[in-house]
Amino acid sequence: MSTTQGSETEPRAGVVAPTEGPSRWNRMFREITTGSAIISVLAVVLALVVGAVMIAFTNKDVQASAGYFFSRPGDLLAAIWNAVSGAYSALFQGSIYNFRRPSFAAGIKPLTETLTFATPLIMAGLGVALGFRVGMFNIGGRGQMLIAAALGGWVGFAVDLPAGLHLIVALVVGILGGALWGGLVGVLKARTGAHEVITTIMLNYVAFYLVSYLLREGFLKTPGSNNPKSPATKVTAVFPDLLGPNYILHFGFILAILATIFTWWLLSRSNLGFQFRAVGLNPNAARVAGISVKRMYVYAMMLSGGLIGLAGINQVLGTTTSGFGAGLDSGIGFDAITVALLGRSKPWGVFWAGILFGAFKAGGFSMQAAEGVPIDIVLVVQSLIVLFIAAPPLVRAIFRLPEPGAGRRTTQVNVTQEVAAK
Amino acid sequence: MSTVTPVVQPAAPTAPETPDFEFVKSWKVTIALSIFTVFGILLLVVFGRDGISTMRLSTSSDLIQLPDVELPTRLTGIVISVLLLLITAASVWLVQAQAKAPIWLISVFAVLLLIGFLSWAAADKAIPVPGLLFGSLSLAVPLIFGALGGVISERVGVVNIAIEGQLLAGAFTSAMVASLTQQPLLGLLAAMLAGVLVSMVLAAFSIKYFVDQVIVGVVLNVLVVGLTGFLYSQVMAPNAELLNQPPRFERINIPLLSEIPIIGPVFFRQTLIVYIMYVAVAVVFYGIFHTKWGLRLRSVGEHPQAADTVGINVASTRFWNVSIAGAIVGLGGAYFTLGSVGAFGKEMTAGAGFIALAAVIFGRWDPIRATLAALLFGFASNLQNVLSIIGSPVPSEFMLMLPYLVTIFAVAGLVGQSRGPAASGKPYIKS
Secondary structure, three states, X not given: OOOOOHHHHOOOOOOOOOOOOOOHHHHHHXXXXXXXXXXXXXXXXXXXXXXXXXHHHHOHHHHHHHOOOOOOHXXXXXXXXXXXXXXXHHHHHHHOOOOOOOOHHHHOHHHHHHHHHHHHHHHHHHHHHHHHHOOOOOOOHHHHHHHHHHHHHHHHHHOOOOOOHHHHHHHHHHHHHHHHHHHHHHHHHHHHOOOHXXXXXXXXXXXXXXXXXXXXXXXXXXOOOOOOOOOOOOHHXXXXXXXXXXXXXXXXXXXXXXXXXXXXXXXXXXXXXXXXXXXHHOHXXXXXXXXXXXXXXXXXXXXHHHHHHHHHHHHHHHHOOOOOOOOOOOOHHHHHHHHHHHOOOOHHHHHHHHHXXXXXXXXHHHHHHHHOOOOHHHHHHHHHHXXXXXXXXXXXXXXXXXXXXXXXXXXXXXXXXXXXXX | OOOOOXXXXXXXXXXXXXXXXXXXXXXXXXXXXXXXXXXXXXXXXXXXXXXXXXXXXXXXXXXXXXXXXXXXXXXXXXXHHHHHHHHHHHXXXXXXXXXXXXXXXXXHHHHHHHHHHHHHHOEOOEEEHHHHHHHHHHHHHHHXXXXXXXXXXXXXXXXXXXXXXXXXXXXXXXXXXXXXXXOHHHHHHHHHHHHHHHHHHHHHHHHHOOOOHHHHHHHHHHHHHHHHHHHHHXXXXXXXXXXXXXXXXXXXXXXXXXXXXXXXXXHOEEEHHHHHHHHHHHHHXXXXXXXXXXXXXXXXXXXXXXXXXXXXXXXXXXXXXXXXXXXXXXXXXXXXXXXXXXXXXXXXXXXXXHHHHHXXXXXXXXHHHHHHHHHXXXXXXXXXXXXXXXXXXXXXXXHHHHHHHHHHXXXXXXXXXXXXXXXXXXXXXXX
16 A cells, blocks of 8 residues: 555654665565455546547548547447457457357367467566565566577487477577576676666676677578578477477477466475565565665566566467577567566466466467557556556545545554654 | 765764674785786786787877887786786785775776787887777767766666667657657757656656566567667658658867867867766766755665655655656767667667666766776777777687676676675565
8 A cells, every 4th residue: 555665665854864765676576465356447438438539530431530539429439449349348348258250169269369479478477576576676577588599409409319308408598598698697696786777777788699609600501591580390399289289389488387386486486486585575574684685676677588588488489489589578578577566476466467467468469460550569468457456546536436445554563663663 | 875885984974884893805806917917917918919019009190299108018017917916915914904995095906907908909009099988988978978877776776677678769759759850959959858758657656556667678678679669760760861860979189278288178078968867977976975955865775764854755755756867868878879870770778888887886886986986997998899890819808898897807806795785675564
């Protein structure tokens, strides 16, 4: 809730202020648990309404009929309805179920595409969320994905191993690559205090140019080709299809579920996860309690990078097995941040947020193809959803909802503490 | 400038952050210098090249023509390597003598390394020095505006991840308004307004609704990318000749100043936006550290409770200063469309906002240092452009990587633990 953190964040006057504040992610976490599900639903509705307004305003037919609005107002309304419903039904049919197809097996295909798009978003989102829980902001998803894909992808196309073993080796090498690139940030932060926001951004560029070079002249180059693209992954290392060759959904989705379970277990059931959360809540208190904060930074960045690396290797071994270029991350590293935010940095929250964003991605492409609405509208809707969900009072004010009782209670408790502290 | 303690004075009474005044031997700088020295010797001596490197110091339009400087490549490399070694040795000696390597020594080291590298890369070729610097400044302009906005915003206690979004919003609106009105000045104004609007969303959500500032910032970036991309494809691109052909600012040569060798062509033959930038840097620096406004701003960012106690309205101070920051960043956005490129393109800022954010942290939340950091980024990016034109001996990807690698080394080795304003990122709830 809005005022819950009052007594914790603001040190009392006279007391030396801690250099780093307690976790904002914890506050966020509490926000979602005290906020009701209705807020989330209304946030999605609001975002879709704003999207609809934008679609309507920029639609050619709407603009044309607005010219003679006063003579025939019905035309304008019909044009708006056509534009908006056309776009959103294309979004739905592209992401969940296509009613125009004859059989269920064909109609459900969009949902499998959604899950395929969601897979790397979930994996990378988990990585970013893990960083958040330790109080670190990992913007380095792009670099970690690239390095993971480069190393694991190389194993995938250059090494000869029996089927199954080949896949596992490539997977492990990829995850290690991501963990290496992420762990580097953790080591730099722990050893020298370098701010992870700077180092992750810089390492993104370093990884991008390094992989570009390797694709052009290094060991990732396809022999006899001038295209900066790697050879295709060998069949022995490709993820098996989950629903047969007619669907693009592959084993990666199972890995995403496993990764979610692992992250959940790590954060809420393991000793290491406890230390992670302690550092995230308050590094100074954690240090006093005997937790090696620096070591936690390194471990957390390694695990975070490893999860994001899993997303990278998923793209190479599962989604596009015909070889990869330096743009293989296609913005997933940054989308993962939004996914982690929407999921409130909780593993299962990230899972569902990833599926929602995967649906937007799958549906956005078909909306662009069918209705000519640019896919950028999806970004607008996504970001508005996150914004609205993060600010329940705003949503309540718009829909004139009363303050929920549960929220009030915690607020009052903390207000009393704040007063008492003074 | 409480965050900057470059020289350790054992008995300094004005250093409350370090309770014990014992000098802690830090080998970080020395290690960083040693790595760079090894790199330098490897490059300049072991892989040294023969030939003559020419540094062109004047452009053809200059009044005062300086002769080209010709350096024998291998000899220069050897001399510079020796000097680098000496400086590294000096830093070892300084640490032994319980003193820190002074900033000027590190600067000299950096300049020497740079000259060495330039002469190595330009064996038997010529480097147009004014062109190199001019391009660097051009690339740095939006970064500097972004960094200034970031500094103000963070100093008042609101983390500004949305610099990227503010730049992009500024670029989009300035292109549109300037094209419609054919007035670049109006475009500039519109860009400032757009930056303010993005800032106000950031401020409203983080100050009124107490949403985490990092979240709002990240989300705003996505929102602006989506909005501008959508409007670009739907509205701007179909009517490009009406909406996306902004008139550009003319270059203005400042009399006398523009004729100073090297400096003149670089700094004083620029467009209006760049001159506004000089003023902005000075005003922000003076304002933050020498005016009542700045004192209030910093107090709100460092200890909002104390500021509130003495009667400063924390929420409104934050709100309006974040808005000012947005206006400044918006100007940087206008530079993309009205200064350098000349038309809006989808996601044309290409991560400049994040580099500006890095400059803020690199510059330790100080406007001048942040500006220098932004200039460094601009220089590094442009160095690659220039070297690729004259034909660089290294694969271009490694040249492109260099600025980012140098930044990592510099941040890890020379800057180290950077401490931002104490209350930055924390909402203030008045009880």
